Amino acid sequence: MVDEVLVRASETLVAWMEHRYKGWEGAKQFGQTPERLQRMYQEFCWTPEQIETELGKYFKTFENGYSQMLVKREIEVWTLCPHHLLPCCFWVTIGYVPDQRVLGLSKLSRIAEVMAKRPIMQEAYSDELADALMDNLRPKGVAVYVVGTHGCMTSRGVKQHSKVITSTIRGCFETEPETRAEFMAICRS
């Protein structure tokens, strides 16, 4: 269901485009743009309820005696930067050391994707993802490493193509330097 505010906002933005390019042949392409914008923003920006419901499906843990570090590397995740509403791509690597319970590796990818379904800064994303895994999985520790490219930096302004790297560590990754070092070596290999 498309909400009223989004309908008005998309129509206003397209009205501005039509005004700016009045009389130009290319402006005919804007015909279906409000509907396209609505679908696009709904895809990028889920409601808090949608996010919570979806996460609930993926945080299903099961008992397992495995006690070593598990790492899922380079999960591709898209979000919008909250300052410019331009797409950002995050390559997310998650590591955790289980405490009796594990999570399916495919679930880790889905959780990483769903947590980005709102405009969020990369720093906050790293922290929120690590904390959600700590709270729901109750492992011995969690580490999250994110390499991001931000549309607002690569496509406009100073046009910097450098990558932004953030990492968040919790539990045994904080208290055991060798566990952290092992994880960082995997991230950089």
Ligand SMILES: [Zn+2]
């Ligand atoms: Zn931005």
